[in-house]
Amino acid sequence: MARKSLIQREKKRRKLEQKYHLIRRSSKINISKASSLSEEEKKMQQKLQSLPRNSAPTRLHRRCFLTGRPRANYRDFGLSGHILREMVYACLLPGATRSSW
Known part of the structure; x- marks a missing residue:
């Protein structure tokens, strides 16, 4: 934060x-x-x-909407990378898919 x-x-x-x-x-x-x-x-x-x-x-x-983190922000979501990842894993973002290889 x-x-x-x-x-x-x-x-x-x-x-x-x-x-x-x-x-x-x-x-x-x-x-x-x-x-x-x-x-x-x-x-x-x-x-x-x-x-x-x-x-x-x-x-x-630009800052993360939830944490205020200034780095690694995604413009489409307004979230930082690690928060975005957590939300995708929790299925809170519709249309976002997890990558696995």
């Missing part, structure tokens, strides 16, 4: 990303439309840089 502080930090980042999503997107569009090295582009870049760092979507990290 991940520490609760790390899970809360990730929730805070997700909330900030949603809050500043439109501002970030419009700034990037305006930067791409502006002519290179113009004053308008510099102002837009400055506005983009003034946004909080944690509002950037690249700082988000």
Whole structure:
């Protein structure tokens, strides 16, 4: 189980990303439309840089829905590998089959 502080930090980042999503997107569009090295582009870049760092979507990290584990996550299920395996063995995930060879 991940520490609760790390899970809360990730929730805070997700909330900030949603809050500043439109501002970030419009700034990037305006930067791409502006002519290179113009004053308008510099102002837009400055506005983009003034946004909080944690509002950037690249700082988000997927975590396991049950344990909060940051590694070995499967996007389809939102679970980490060992939890997914346990649930498949317990027949809790429909359509998932165990492999044996």
